[in-house]
Amino acid sequence: MLQPKVLVLDDEDEIASMLDHALSRDGYDVSTVRTISEFRDKQAGEAFDIYIIDLGLPDGNGMSLIQGLSRNPACGVIILSGRAADTDRIVGLEIGADDYIQKPFGMRELAARVRAVLRRTQQNKKAQDHNANASSNAANTESAIEFDGYRLDLGARLLFAPDGNEIDLTTAEFNLLAALLNRRGQVLDRDQLMNAVKGRDWEVYDRSVDSLVSRLRRKVPAPEGRPHYIRTVHGIGYAFSVSSGSAAGDR
Structure with missing residues (x-):
């Protein structure tokens, strides 16, 4: 080894x-x-x-x-x-x-x-x-999440905007967005989000989680006049919500 x-x-x-x-x-x-x-x-x-x-x-x-x-x-x-x-x-x-x-x-x-x-x-x-050994069809089917025209490619670890351009995310931002998307509609507290970002148990720094969420909201804006996808649940954490009919699902 x-x-x-x-x-x-x-x-x-x-x-x-x-x-x-x-x-x-x-x-x-x-x-x-x-x-x-x-x-x-x-x-x-x-x-x-x-x-x-x-x-x-x-x-x-x-x-x-x-x-x-x-x-x-x-x-x-x-x-x-x-x-x-x-x-x-x-x-x-x-x-x-x-x-x-x-x-x-x-x-x-x-x-x-x-x-x-x-x-x-x-x-x-x-x-x-x-992911490298999986076929391209399997990768397209199993490791992408779409919402409101955005596409999160879990295998390539890339996020694409509705216009097809890549959105530049740090590793922490990508991991946080993936964690929220994989449990859409569920409220995740800060412990869960920091564990998702770091891949292991972590001493929680609320300001760090909040800063990551703020940056994601700027980089991944919702359509004008609609609330943002990442919803604050006061006193608990955050949840990812997409209005009915706008999510394309995992594929």
Whole structure:
């Protein structure tokens, strides 16, 4: 079995070396870099299963890398940061990071979180392989959801507007929309939505869920004069509703 590959981006030599030693001991194939420039050069030549990224770097903010990485559901992203502010944590999760670990941290905790993220990425890889092996007819039949002219392709993880143009979604936005669509008409609370977005149990940050919903409402507008598809259920969470006769169903 191939060793899972981890790329660590941290400009502190002591932390990078500690992560290299601890994760290598646990069976990971670990590479470390110190700058965003080195990270991009390394990533261009290899594919990694897990990315561990510090935010404060000599040539920029590590946050700038995360949204691009999150477009691939088969890789995991963990943020390391010495910042205690909730803002960084919330923004990082919103743009697609799987986890946020504040420095200083314990290696046992970090190793456990890496394993949890890896389980999620392995599940996504299996799903991708399944979709790739399915016939195009089966994919069109089983892995698309349509509503009001929009088309959510679950296999390709793409959303298309009624005019046929692709709507750019982050991984978190896509997962949230898919969770709501798969249970149309049902009210999902914030715990359920965060579990759907992150693929595992998660400490709930209400503001993060609310921000994701607000962004989806802007990117996926309902026709003028009609309420939005994502309905707020005060004190509980959200539900996806399409007016009678406007949903094309799963196909």
